[in-house]
Amino acid sequence: MHAKSDSEVTSLDASSPPRSPRRPLYYVQSPSQNDVEKMSYGSSPLGSPHHYHSSPIHHSRESSTTRFSASLKNPRNVTAWKKIHREIEEGEDEDDVDASSKGSGEVARFYVICFVFSFVVLFTMFSLILWGASKPYKPKISIKSMVFESFNIQAGMDNSGVPTDMMSLNSTVKIWFRNPATFFGVHVTSTPLELYYYQLKLATGYMEKFYQSRKSQRMITVIVKGSQVPMYGGVSNVNGGKQDQTSLAVPLNLTFLVRSRAYVLGKLVKPKFYRSIRCAVTLHGSLLGKPLPLLHSCVYQ
Structure with missing residues (x-):
């Protein structure tokens, strides 16, 4: 064989198309059951006889799958998983119950406040209506008559010993x-009935309190008297009446x-009513x- 010249090599290189660089080959092999068990107990993939190359995404999926399968194989892990899952569900249920009970409590409080406010307003209006209806x-009241049974004047002394006429x-x-x-x-009650001669009080009477039912009436008798005034x-x-009582005329006021x-x-x-x-x-x-x-001799206010 003879050696190729530089021109031949150059022509061959120019005529042949450029080759792309060879890509590395990746082989993905699913781990066997023994490998999964070894991985679940902490064995390193590098220590296993089946060494494979994979991307980080594949590795994470395989690791999660491995942990899940290992937890299924271990009865204790399955029980713990179920317990955690049940606690999570119970916590969510409690949160839902607390939220619903809180919402229902606020709604009930709102209805109670509205009911109390409405009741107070309606009761006040009803009371005002009754009060206004009772005013007419x-x-x-009227004074029918007054009878003077006795009248007497005699000499005497007051409480301090001053001599004067006593009536x-x-x-x-x-x-x-x-x-x-x-x-x-x-x-019905009343203040004392007082009989005056100008500013001098001559007699006093007291009316007993009583109850008068609806659409009814009565006649009341009150004794008004004074002793040793x-x-x-x-x-x-x-004073002039001491000699002739029949000619006596004294103007009085009853209040x-x-x-x-x-x-x-x-x-x-x-x-x-007053x-x-x-x-x-x-x-x-x-x-x-x-x-x-005294029907026409009294003033009613």
């Missing part, structure tokens, strides 16, 4: 009371206040024991 039913008086007042309300009764010489008309209270809805709705009464009456010595009509 004001009790009716005693006894009278009876008849009061007509009516409750026109159709759906409630009233409890010192006059201090200030009443000339009364008192009547309070009526209705319990429409227990103690929550209890309208009150009536101030002032009557002008004249004591005549010649009319002792006779009723004096």
Whole structure:
């Protein structure tokens, strides 16, 4: 054989196409059952007789597969896996239950607040309606008559020992009371009935408290009297009556206040009615024991 010249070698190289570099070959071989067992117990792939090359992705998949298969082969690992899985499911269930119970609790609290607020508003409106409906039913009061049974003046002394004329008086007042309300009764009280001669108080009477049912009426009798009231010489008309009692004429004023209270809805709705009464009456010595009509002599406020 003769050696090729440089020109021949150059021509051959130029005529032949360039060859691509040879790629390395990879062989993937699935590990056998023995290899899996060795790997699960910590044996290195390099120590196994079957050495293979693979990419990192294949290696991670094989390692996870190996661990899972090893856990399936080991009964203890299977039990632990089931326990962990059950705890995870129970935790998720508890979270769902807590979230649902929290949401339902907030909704229930919202409904309770709305119910209480609505109840208070409706009850207040109902109470106001009852209170407004009870106002027109004001009790009716009138003084029918007054009778002076006795009147006496005699010399005496007051509590401090000062000599003066002392007066005693006894009278009876008849009061007509009516409750026109159709759906409630009233409890009635009164201030003392006082009989004055200008600023001098001559007699006092007390009306007992009572209850008047709906759409009913009654006649009330109150005794107004005074005993040993010192006059201090200030009443000339009364002093003149010591000699001739039949010619006695003393102008007097009867004043008192009547309070009526209705319990429409227990103690929550209890309208009150006040009536101030002032009557002008004249004591005549010649009319002792006779009723004096006071229908047109009283002022009601």
